[in-house]
Amino acid sequence: MDSERRSENGVLPLSDVTVVDLTQVVAGPFATMGLGDLGAEVIKIEAVGRGDRSRSIQPKPAYFDTVNRNKYSVAIDLKSDAGREAARRLVADADVFIESTKPGRAAAFGLDYDAVAELNPGIIYCSISGFGRNSPYEDLPAWDMLIQGMSGIMSITGEEGGEPLWSGLPSGDLIAGSYASQSVLAALYARERGDIDGEWIEVPMFDAAVTWLTARAGYTFGYGEPFPRLGTHHPSIVPFGKYDCSDSSIVIAAGTPDFWRGFCRALDRPDLLEDGRFATMDDRVRNRGELDDVIEPVLKSRPSDYWIDRLHEEGVPAGPIYDTRTVWEDEHVKRRGLHQVMEREDREDADVIDQPVHFAELDTRLEIAPQRLGESTDAVLRRHGYSADELARLREAGVIE
C-alpha cells in the first residue's frame, strides 16, 4: 500500500462524495472503482444470494476482485418492498447513483431517474447501457463482444488478410466505464459551481466504443475505404512491429530517421544506411520484404534482452511482449508498485492493480479490500437509520444478507 509515488498527506479529491452503485460485471464496477480510488464512498448494492454476476465468473474471486476494491458491499433484495425502501434511503443521501440494470429494471425497483430525483434532487444519476433509450436496439442485452463487433473494433483487429478478431481487452466495457466516471466528474464539478442542481447521464456502450475509432475512422473519412487489418505491421513505417529473437519476440517502432539510424547501429549494420533500397522511409516501406530478409536473421541470432538493451542504448523504441503473468516482473512495473495485494482478515488476500496516475497534492487510495457479498450491509444500513432489531428482522425475512 505504500508505493513510492503516493503523496504525503494528500487529499482525496472525492472524499466528500457518496456513490450508490447498482452495476455489475465490468463496465460499471470499473467506473465506480475509479471513483472509490479518488476517495468517494461507494456503496455497492448487490442481489441477496447471488451478488454481482462476476462473483461467479472464474477464477473466483480474482475476476471480481480486480474491479471491486474500495466499495462497501450491501446485499439487498430489491424485489421486496422493504428492500426497495432500504435502497431509497441510500440514494436519498447519495451524491451519485450509477446503474447498469436492464431496460425497465430500475423503474421496477423504484430507482428510475424520476423516482430518485424526487427523493434527492441533487443526485447525479448515471445509466450505463448497451444502446440507451430510443435506440432500435434498446432492449438488446449488451455484451462486450457484441459491442466490439458492432463498433468496428473487431474489424480493425486481426492478421493481414485474416478474419476480424476481438481485442483481448474488454474494450466495450472499459471504454463505457471511463466515459461514465469522466461524465460524473464533469457533473460534480458543474454542481459544485452551482451550474446545475442534479444531473441525468446516459452512457451507451455502443456509442462510446464507436468514438474510440478516432484516427481509424479518419482513414475511412479520408480514403473512403475501411481501415484494414494489419497484424502487427504498420502501413507506412518500417521497421515496425513484432520481430523474433532467439528466445522470444519483441516490438520495435523505428518511426523516424533518427530511430532508423539507431536501429542500424544497434544491429551493427551501418552498411544498411548506405543501401539505396532503404534510404528513405518510402524506400523501406516499398522494399520491406528485402529489408526483413536482412534484419530477421540478425535479430534471431541473439536473445531479446540483448536486443532491447542495444536498441534502448541507441534510443530506439523497443520492448518485450509481456503477457499477463510476466508484466508484473518488469522493473518499471515493480518500481511503481502497480500490482498490490490487499489484505483480508477472513480469507485469501486480493490482488489488485493500483491507479496509474500520480498527483502531487491530491491522492488516490487502496483502502477497502474487495468485500464478501453483504460484508457491509449492517454497517451501512445502520448509518442510514436502521436499528439492530430492524436489521435482524430484515435478515430473517431474506430482504438483506
Added chain:
Amino acid sequence: MDSERRSENGVLPLSDVTVVDLTQVVAGPFATMGLGDLGAEVIKIEAVGRGDRSRSIQPKPAYFDTVNRNKYSVAIDLKSDAGREAARRLVADADVFIESTKPGRAAAFGLDYDAVAELNPGIIYCSISGFGRNSPYEDLPAWDMLIQGMSGIMSITGEEGGEPLWSGLPSGDLIAGSYASQSVLAALYARERGDIDGEWIEVPMFDAAVTWLTARAGYTFGYGEPFPRLGTHHPSIVPFGKYDCSDSSIVIAAGTPDFWRGFCRALDRPDLLEDGRFATMDDRVRNRGELDDVIEPVLKSRPSDYWIDRLHEEGVPAGPIYDTRTVWEDEHVKRRGLHQVMEREDREDADVIDQPVHFAELDTRLEIAPQRLGESTDAVLRRHGYSADELARLREAGVIE
C-alpha cells in the same frame, strides 16, 4: 450539429475553463478534445512550420481532424525567446496545462511544472508521457505499439494458438488520454472546493494501459497462468463468437440459459434443447465441436440480416461485424448522429465523431472545426495583450505563424 439528443439550453460544464495544450498525435489531443467538447477553451500550441506531427500523417487532414475539433490552433516557435514569452502569457492565464513533450523538452521551453506554477500557482499541470519520471524507461520514446506490447494487451489479442497481435484501436494512446481528462476533472473539482490551490498530474501511458488488464489480470491472479489468446471464442460460453452466414459474419453471445433457448428457437431447431449433449453450458462447452457441426450449416444457409432479425426477436445478443465504413450506416449510429460534418469556410469540411454521452441538463458541443495550423494565432495572442504591430513583427521574425 443538431443531433436529436442535444439538450436545449444546456450549460457546458467547463465553459469557464481554459486549457493550454502542448500535446500531439493521439493521446493528448484525445484528452483535450474531450475537455473542449465539455466546453473548455482549448488553446493548442503547435510548432511553427510543422504543427502537430499528426498533421502530416495520411490521410491528411482526416487523421488530425478526428482528435482536434474545439481547439484554437496557435503556432509558436518555442525555441525562440519571444515564442517562449508568448507561451508564458498563455499559461499564466490558463486553468489547465497539458503537455506530452519528450523528457526535458518542457523545461527547455521554460514550461516545466516549477516554471509554470511560479507564473500561475492555480494551474492544473498534466504531463502525459510513456513512462513518467524515475522509470528505467524514462527517456524511451513511447509509441502506442510499444505500450501495447509491454502492457500485455498484445499478448491477449490473437487467434487461438497464434501470435500476439495489436488491438486495432490505439489503446495505449486512448487509455492514457482518458486518464488524463478524468484526472484533470478530478483536480478541477478539488480546486473548486478549495482542497488544493493547483496540481501536478503525471499520466504514464505504460502504467495506464496495465490497469486496463483488469479481469484479464484476474485470470493470472487466480490461476497463475497467462490469459490465453482466444481468437473470437470464449473459454466458458457456447455458442459465442463469430459465425459465418451466407453473405458475411455476425457475432452471437448466447451466454445464459434464456439466450440458449432463444438461439434454438431462432434457428428453428427446438430439438437441440432436448439433445443431452447440449443440455447445460458445461455440456455445450465440452461438446463445442459437435454443436458447431450442427449450427454452422444452418447459419450459413441464410444471410446475416435474416439471422440478426431472428436472434433479436428471440432476445439473443447478436449483431453484425461492422468495419470503419459500414458502422456509419447502422440505424442506431445514424439516429444518434455520431458521425458529424463540421463546416469549414476555406477548405473541405471535417468528418468527426460526436461525444457518446447524453446529459439531461449539461451539454457538450461541436463548435470549432479542426483548424489550420496557426488559424487562431492572432486572435488568441491579441486577447493576451499583443498588439497588431507586435504580432506583425513576430510573424516576420518567424516566431509565430
